[in-house]
Amino acid sequence: MKKIYGVIGDPIAHSMSPAIHNDAFRHQGIEAAYHHFHVKPEDLQDAVKGMKAIGVSGFNVTIPHKQNIIPLLDEVDELALAIGAVNTVSWEEGRYVGYNTDGKGFYKSLSDLSEGGLKDSRTLIIGAGGAARAIYFTLVKEGVRNVDIANRTVERAEKLIADCPYECESQALSIAKAEEMLAEYELIIQTTSSGMSPNLDGIPLNPEQIKQGTLISDIIYNPLKTKLLHDAEQRGAVIQNGLGMFVHQAALAFEIWTGVHPDTARMQEIVLNKLGGHTC
Incomplete structure (x- = not known):
């Protein structure tokens, strides 16, 4: 059975995260799928409960939820707590743990x-x-x-x-x-x-x-x-x-979830192709 991962935000349809993470799962031979979930601020608490209910193994967090998700998690990493923002959540031993990989x-x-x-x-x-x-x-x-x-x-x-x-x-x-x-x-x-x-x-x-x-x-x-x-x-x-930051924060999230560090050059190429340009 495929594990489920994703990203929550408002708006979210523009996110490139599904493209790079789904490619990384295929490339690493991991049975998993990554989706984007449109979550409005007033629905954040219900969304986190829903993630737990359906067994989402991990998800990224983007604007405007990075701060407001903290009290909804079971545990938050020291650095993320100091920063006051979470961009990565991982299901660990029956608990949602928050990290900041930015x-x-x-x-x-x-x-x-x-x-x-x-x-x-x-x-x-x-x-x-x-x-x-x-x-x-x-x-x-x-x-x-x-x-x-x-x-x-x-x-x-x-x-x-x-x-x-x-x-x-x-x-x-x-x-x-x-x-x-x-x-x-x-x-x-x-x-x-x-x-x-x-x-x-x-x-x-x-x-x-x-x-x-x-x-x-x-x-x-x-x-x-x-x-x-x-x-x-x-x-x-x-x-x-900022392409390197985007790719490396995604790679660190992928590693938190799977224990595997993905091919960052491959991730970067996917983003570049979507942007239609070349990195500087």
Whole structure:
């Protein structure tokens, strides 16, 4: 009998997760099927009960449920609890356990690109929302020593730093101050929606002061090259889009469910084919 997996969200029809996970199940010879489930906020509690009732072995969680699902689970992983968001749920010994693979997926994608390691890189995160929180907490937990946060509302950046349970040297910056300091950073991470399709001209800050060789990562992958990445590349930066984060967070979820690490290159190719482009 096939095991059932899936993803819940509102909206959800656009999700690429069924394509990559169902291919991974076939490729690994695992008898399982992955579906998308449209769950409205007011139906979340009933949906989780329904998942248990029909024996769903695991599911991903996307907007707008990542925070609200936490009290509905039987157990939540330490990092996910600190972040305050769950994107992966696994059925373990009769209990639904929540995890957050977003930050770990991002860290893995970045580690693949960084030759000198990340722990000593002076780092700037742009944005202070949910994605920034997952990435910031994960980087700090992994030992990255100096991570600053720039946001349009500096108070949100200050709160994010204060909320982090792990020790790190960090300061909250305005966007204008961050623009002045860009040359001081070896790693810059863009976590806002600025530049995401269809608003292709959006840019979170002026990259003019970025120094050559800086690694700049934008978690957006549609488009595959945002205006920020395009302009930073013109100034000699090494660029990375959000495709690697998407693929690695999915691969980590797959591994939590099955104990098998899937072929991430194969996953990436599927997403690229759906997007009709090439990774940067």
